[in-house]
Amino acid sequence: MSANLGKRLQEVRKRRGMTQRQLASESGVSLSLIRKLEQGERADTRLETARRLARTLRVPTTSLITEHRDEPEETAPGSAERWEAVRRALVAPVHADGMGDEPTVAGVREALEAALPLFSGDRFAELSVILPLLLRDADLVADSGNEGRAIRVRLAQLTGWLLTQTRQFEAADIALARSLDDASDRLQAAATVSTQCWLLLRRGRLAEARELSTRWADEIEPRISRATPAELSAWGWLLLRSSAAAIRDNRPGEAEDSLRYANSAAVAMGREFAPRDDFLQAFGPVTVALKRAENAMVVDKPDLVLKLSARIPTGGMRPTSNNRNRHLLDVAEAHARSRDYAQTVEVLQGIRADAPQWLPNQRYARDIFGRVIARRRTLTPEMRSLADAIGVAL
Template identity: 30%
Template sequence: MPSWSDYSTGERIKILRGKQISQEQLAAMTDLAPATIQAAEQDRRLTLQTLMKISAALGADISVIEGQQPPRRAMDQDDRTMVRALSAAVHDTAAGILPEAAEPATLDDLQRATDRCWHLYWRGRYTEAGATVTPLLVAAAATLRDRPAGDQSPAWGAVSDAYRIAAYVANLVGVRDLAYAAIGHARNAAEKSDDGLRPALVDSGRAWVYLRDARLEDAVRLAEKAAMDIEPRFSRATPDELTVYGSHVNFAAVVASRKGDKARAADYLSQSNATGARMGAEHRAHGTLFGPVTATTQAVGINVAMGQTGKALTLIQSITEGEDGDTARLTEAARNRYAMDKAMAQADAKMWDASLTTLEDALRASPEWARHQTLPGVIAEKVGRQSNARLARVSKLIGVRTPVDSGFAAADRRTAL
């Protein structure tokens, strides 16, 4: 398969345009004649002015169109447009630069908008979540600007939440530099919010960025710190506190398992299960959902990562699926993640057909979510070594030409979330 730099500039424009946008549509988006677009894709008469208009319309840097750097994996034109707008909002608001039309909002309105962003995020609609959090961040910053100096803590909390969502979206679509910037700004705002939980929530988010960046030692250290910072007294802990703590220790177990530290992972997994049992049901707080079902389904992936396939399959047998099953209580993204862990466990157990069935069902149910995940390719690679049944169809859903794309390596399996 050719590398990105092997294509001509015209070919790269055509690839970035994709099937979603016709030449005529791109011409309308750029105020250029269709003949100019056609000539550009044929590497004829491509002026700098034309290149800049096409770059803006496609949401792609000129360096990408020129072949100096490849496009982000799994990004289409909507993704690129979202990322550019989100990046501008993150960096501008952090510098105190707001649009002239920026209007403050009530704290209730900011909270409703924040809840909407989390809803989109946990449904796996990352492009829409990123597009929604962009104006939320501007509104939160405008609200902070207009509040009296002694009454800014709640606004700082709203700003921190918006930055944290921005970081999560950027991390999932692979824009790591933006994720680092946003999570750093979220931490600064959290410290000024007078909310004891927010700094730990942000630290857990940074640990996830570290994990995706294969910085496992840093991820373990920060995940453990975030969990310890908010460990509640169980006898008087509120559901919100248990939710946040449970999700934190669960994530600490995930990170430890990716590092191969079975003892540490088992310890945190035990605390996660105890917290879920104490809660008795799933509960949502501070943009996360946790409870006994979350603890059990997450334990499947943790055991898979540690090579304990038998334990993972035993847990799978205890989990019911369907509209009235255990998994119906999870967010859509959590259900999809569980499906990937289940498919991997089945592949590890050489249950090739069952693994492909689980994988294909999840890919068809949530194609947008799947675009930004590496684990489907890892599973297809593993199954592809043993079975060709239905593999071509599943590979097409993943978006690779063969059972395994060269980008899906062992490191992706350790860091995929």
């Protein structure tokens, strides 16, 4: 976020005829933070905070933040070191000279298929070890023909998704750009673009995410009566990305329109589409319901989140499903906003049990639990253990 944030905030606030104290009261943002931003003592703040201020001032979030504002890459302890070898493999592809036995297309395909459960299961420790070697071998077979290139496209897409998940944003950008450049299949390219939109969202680049997802959704829109599940999934996910960007940019009408179209794709699907060989394509009525609840949390409606959550059948989803667990973080936040801290802790404990390597990479979880422990005079041993697992300093 640029140093002009405070100046723009002050200008808009004055145009609205509001005092700093009024803005603080109506937005829920502390008066001291607003003062520091306007006085230039703070040049940065979280995207969620900027969204609250913009909503209160009745302007798009992007009118306060720069178009290329990045969320700070606040990662789990040791995360940068864990993924350094993967980053090097992306920026400095190897060649066959001096490598000994060259990998085969069949061998690399089998290795990629064997690695898929590691991606879908959030087994980051194992992936950090095997990915550099797998990326190297995929580079070596990419020049052997279409089949070898398709393997590299798929691996780069998965790697970009993984690095976005673990907040290694620059490396994720490299991987996703490579996947899109080499893609020859339109639906696979659309899936890569969907992940690019997610990356833009995580970096706070809302306008870019909204424009990219909307453009691609328009380009691949299928005839619903004849569409395959893969086509409906690709189109639906782009619409969900568009909705997520719009709701964060205080454009509720656009967000609801995109969500409605995504729901039409889900209704046409009839059920959750979850291909065994491509978990990123999982899509259907449950997925749309999860994203509707997420939008409700973004606009500070915890009661609606809990109401919607009670109707969503998440029991059949993988315990490591990122969509499921991201939704459960919204549920934990809704309980926290309702000051039901016992339920908040219970939900977070459940996520920890199901996705222990995923949870420490979620800054959202740290924010939720950080507010819980700030309101507690004493912490139980279980809460201290949870704080360590999430990465909250005590």
